[in-house]
Amino acid sequence: MNNRAMIQLEQVTKIFNAGRVNEITALNNVSLQINEGEFVIIIGANGSGKTTLFNTIAGSVIPTKGKVFIAGENVTFLPDFxxxxxIARVFQNPFDGTAPDLTILDNFRLAALRTQPKHLTIGNTTAFKKRVREVIARLNWGLENKLNQPMGTLSGGQRQALTLLMCIMDNTKILLLDEPTAALDPKSAEIILNTAQHLIQEYHLTAIFITHNLKDAQQYGNRLLQIHEGKLVRDLDATAKQKVLLQNMYEWFG
Structure with missing residues (x-):
C-alpha cells in the first residue's frame, strides 16, 4: 500500500428528487481519499448512503455537486461503462454478475472483453483457457474441469466466486464489493471473502466492501468507514480498526 490516491471524492453531494416533497440528500458534502492497495470496509444503516457512494464511484450515479477522481483522472461525468x-464490481445478487445461458468459459471471455479491444480472438487462445483454469482452480471446487458447463447450472455461491475471479482477468485496479455475501450461506460467504482478500493482496487491488455484517467488518480490510445520513462520520485506519471491539460497532448504531 502506498500514498497514491486511487479514488478521490471532493465535497460530493447527491440529491435525489431535488425540489420535490420527496427530496433526499443521499450524500452530503463527502470528501474521501482511498489510496492504492487499501481494502476499505464501509458500514452504515439502511438508507445511510452506502450504495449511493458506491454508485457515485462506479459512475451509475452522477453527483449533484462535487468531483470524483479515479487514478488522478476527473471522471465526475463519465458513465459507468x-x-x-x-473498476470491477461484484453485486449482492450472485445472478447479476454472470450470463446464465453461457458457459463458464464464455463468461470469462465476456469479462476479458470488458476493457480490451473487441477482437474476436479474445478468449479463444489456448493461453487464455489455461489461465482461466488456473484462476478457477484456486477455489478447489473442480470447476476448472467444467468450463463448458452453463453458468446457470451453478449454485449462487459458485457463481459469486466466479464473478469475483472474473474481475482479475482484465487488469482491474478497483474492486467494489457490494454486499457480495448477503445472499449466501455462511460457508460460501467465508470462501468468497477469503478469496477476495487474497486477490486484493496478490493483485494489489484497491477495494471497497459494503457490509451489514459487523463481524466481517471487524475481520476484513485495513480501513473502516461509517456513513450516517449521507455523511462520513467515522474513518479508522488499520491501527485504530484493530482496536475496535464488536461491541463498539454495535453501539455506533445506537
Whole structure:
C-alpha cells in the first residue's frame, strides 16, 4: 500500500428528487481519499448512503455537486461503462454478475472483453483457457474441469466466486464489493471473502466492501468507514480498526 490516491471524492453531494416533497440528500458534502492497495470496509444503516457512494464511484450515479477522481483522472461525468477500465464490481445478487445461458468459459471471455479491444480472438487462445483454469482452480471446487458447463447450472455461491475471479482477468485496479455475501450461506460467504482478500493482496487491488455484517467488518480490510445520513462520520485506519471491539460497532448504531 502506498500514498497514491486511487479514488478521490471532493465535497460530493447527491440529491435525489431535488425540489420535490420527496427530496433526499443521499450524500452530503463527502470528501474521501482511498489510496492504492487499501481494502476499505464501509458500514452504515439502511438508507445511510452506502450504495449511493458506491454508485457515485462506479459512475451509475452522477453527483449533484462535487468531483470524483479515479487514478488522478476527473471522471465526475463519465458513465459507468467508461470507468470499466478501472473498476470491477461484484453485486449482492450472485445472478447479476454472470450470463446464465453461457458457459463458464464464455463468461470469462465476456469479462476479458470488458476493457480490451473487441477482437474476436479474445478468449479463444489456448493461453487464455489455461489461465482461466488456473484462476478457477484456486477455489478447489473442480470447476476448472467444467468450463463448458452453463453458468446457470451453478449454485449462487459458485457463481459469486466466479464473478469475483472474473474481475482479475482484465487488469482491474478497483474492486467494489457490494454486499457480495448477503445472499449466501455462511460457508460460501467465508470462501468468497477469503478469496477476495487474497486477490486484493496478490493483485494489489484497491477495494471497497459494503457490509451489514459487523463481524466481517471487524475481520476484513485495513480501513473502516461509517456513513450516517449521507455523511462520513467515522474513518479508522488499520491501527485504530484493530482496536475496535464488536461491541463498539454495535453501539455506533445506537
Amino acid at each position: 467508461k470507468r470499466s477500465k478501472y
